[in-house]
Amino acid sequence: MAIIIQQLLNATQLGAVYALIALGYSMVYGIIRLINFAHGDIFMVGAFIGFLLATLAGLPFYVIMPLAMLLTALVGVAIERIAYRKLRNAQRMSLVITALGVGIFLENIVRVLVGPQTRQLPPLLPDAILQLPGGIVITEDKILIILISLALMMILWLFVNKTLMGTALRAVADNKEIVPLMGINLNQVIAVTFAIGSALAAAGGIFFGQAYSIDPYMGIDLGWKAFIAAVIGGIGSIEGAVLGSFMLAEVEVFSVAYLSSNLKNGIAFGLLIVLLLIWPSGIMGKPMLKKV
Amino acid sequence: MKKLGLLFLIIFLLGLTFEGLCAPPELKFGVSAPLTGDIAAIGQATKNAALLAQDEANSAGGLKVGSSKRKVRFIIEDDENKPEGTATVFQKLINQDRVLAIIGSQASKCSNAGAPIAEAAKIPQITPWSTNPNVTKGRKFVFRACFIDPFQGKVVAQFAYTKLKAKTAAVLYDIASDYNKGIAEVFRNEFTKTGGKIVNFETYNTKDTDFSAQLTKIRGSDPDVLFLPNYFNEVPLQIKQARQLGIQAKVLGSDGWDDPQLIQLGGKLMEGAYFSNHYAVDNASPALKTFIASYQKKYNAIPDAAAALTYDAAKIIFQAVTKAGKANSLAIRDQIAAIKNFSGITGVITYNGDGDPVKGAVMLRIENGKYVFDSAVNP
Numbered sequence: 004m005a006i007i008i009q010q011l012l013n014a015t016q017l018g019a020v021y022a023l024i025a026l027g028y029s030m031v032y033g034i035i036r037l038i039n040f041a042h043g044d045i046f047m048v049g050a051f052i053g054f055l056l057a058t059l060a061g062l063p064f065y066v067i068m069p070l071a072m073l074l075t076a077l078v079g080v081a082i083e084r085i086a087y088r089k090l091r092n093a094q095r096m097s098l099v100i101t102a103l104g105v106g107i108f109l110e111n112i113v114r115v116l117v118g119p120q121t122r123q124l125p126p127l128l129p130d131a132i133l134q135l136p137g138g139i140v141i142t143e144d145k146i147l148i149i150l151i152s153l154a155l156m157m158i159l160w161l162f163v164n165k166t167l168m169g170t171a172l173r174a175v176a177d178n179k180e181i182v183p184l185m186g187i188n189l190n191q192v193i194a195v196t197f198a199i200g201s202a203l204a205a206a207g208g209i210f211f212g213q214a215y216s217i218d219p220y221m222g223i224d225l226g227w228k229a230f231i232a233a234v235i236g237g238i239g240s241i242e243g244a245v246l247g248s249f250m251l252a253e254v255e256v257f258s259v260a261y262l263s264s265n266l267k268n269g270i271a272f273g274l275l276i277v278l279l280l281i282w283p284s285g286i287m288g289k290p291m292l293k294k295v
Numbered sequence: 296m297k298k299l300g301l302l303f304l305i306i307f308l309l310g311l312t313f314e315g316l317c318a319p320p321e322l323k324f325g326v327s328a329p330l331t332g333d334i335a336a337i338g339q340a341t342k343n344a345a346l347l348a349q350d351e352a353n354s355a356g357g358l359k360v361g362s363s364k365r366k367v368r369f370i371i372e373d374d375e376n377k378p379e380g381t382a383t384v385f386q387k388l389i390n391q392d393r394v395l396a397i398i399g400s401q402a403s404k405c406s407n408a409g410a411p412i413a414e415a416a417k418i419p420q421i422t423p424w425s426t427n428p429n430v431t432k433g434r435k436f437v438f439r440a441c442f443i444d445p446f447q448g449k450v451v452a453q454f455a456y457t458k459l460k461a462k463t464a465a466v467l468y469d470i471a472s473d474y475n476k477g478i479a480e481v482f483r484n485e486f487t488k489t490g491g492k493i494v495n496f497e498t499y500n501t502k503d504t505d506f507s508a509q510l511t512k513i514r515g516s517d518p519d520v521l522f523l524p525n526y527f528n529e530v531p532l533q534i535k536q537a538r539q540l541g542i543q544a545k546v547l548g549s550d551g552w553d554d555p556q557l558i559q560l561g562g563k564l565m566e567g568a569y570f571s572n573h574y575a576v577d578n579a580s581p582a583l584k585t586f587i588a589s590y591q592k593k594y595n596a597i598p599d600a601a602a603a604l605t606y607d608a609a610k611i612i613f614q615a616v617t618k619a620g621k622a623n624s625l626a627i628r629d630q631i632a633a634i635k636n637f638s639g640i641t642g643v644i645t646y647n648g649d650g651d652p653v654k655g656a657v658m659l660r661i662e663n664g665k666y667v668f669d670s671a672v673n674p
Contacts, residue, residue: 009514121560264470
């Protein structure tokens, strides 16, 4: 029993990071129907901004976190402005290829600037080991990572559902052609979406760097995983992205724990295929085809 | 304008022929190294060591080949520590640069990808650092400068059982990499044969960063030692996660640990860990001391084993070219195969028909952020 709870805690931490990235995929897809394949690399950029702020400037966590989120949000907005806006009405394929190109560009620019080595963020959060009853252990930073991630997701949910900008966002997601006629600035809404998605990815990046390690190529695998989590949950849905992320993390951790670590990815992606056969648009996704 | 361009072209061509007349063409050798990618630090050390060997040869006027002295040039290419990248690099070095011999690559999975290409083109290849037995198996043109994993795995297993008095051991290794997988399996067999018990044999895939599920299982069986035959860029993270879960076991590793980054990344976590290696800086022979000194002078860093082995590989090739007396790959191959009692800086190298030298290993302990010589084991 203790081992199961321990594994659940392991999965929760991993799931929280997946969710922070998956939300960006989901939001951008919801708004402009673009699977932003550069998003995993924006997550990596966020992690490295956090790394540089921590090592070069030596700032404390509560400064690094918002600052890195802000800077990464600017990177995300800039990418949308430079690479995607002109192509917004172009063929879907051109956008996807541009996104892939932006991702490879980001990987290489970071590699040139900071080198290809694996790095670790200096410990920003207290990491004392806490002994829980039943022989379960958890470190303080793990608890903080899980709690702050959940808080960020909560804030996002409130923003989208309770504010005027959030309403505009949902309206654009529903119909991009008509909404601008109601006096909503489409460019602004899209920029806000990219900013929020990138800021959350930066938070994920810093947490990831805190728990694990970072390198310029870290965004590729993590990006795929988060994308898949978003698809399982139903891409375009915020709740779905969070649900899909925790599910994926739990499937991964428990297939290592009870089946074979060798089969981890095979099982996780096999599950994706099965789930998509049952729910073609994800668990919480809306059907894409509208009845005429 | 056109005339000016033509004039430059003529001058340029004259320059080329003039240079060609003056000095015999330089001897070109290839180096395939992981200059970028996950073990880029090893690639950098490889490049440094190759350039050091090149500069030493050239400042002595070049290598004596037949009746003339010829300059040496290493063409160093980045294989990104990927098998497919290594295949491309080998093809480029052989078909485009027409090199006489190739040093590399470093990780076994990459050397395994390059070896069939070198073998087919009949270009001798020496890998400095690949310890997986399959790299040279059944190949006539492939050699290495290091010992092989069956020996290394045995050394670590016996060290764990007799010196550390371990009765139970857990292993966590990268199943997607030939090196990690090979040595993990040798360790399992040897440790069991010696009388110990393997309580967990866990795997992960290259680039995984979360090992907590595997480590939680390992914690449940409370082993005496935890063997991590993985690369320096991952080991500190694995130890960190193990300690965070409360695993108290002594940690053991293999030569994939040997890079200054291990300490940079791991810091205090690495204290008291042991690993097998090709040489010990603090137990160096005079020749090795000279190498360490000139490497430190030139690059302001302590050379890792990959650098020392690369230097040995370069020297083996230099000796083979000189002995062959001609710039011919087949003749160089025969001279390498005939090498007996070559005193390299990492040990004495003799090729007994296969491409594997019989060499000793050392066990190092990490103390106060430094590698300390613990014991030497000879085959």
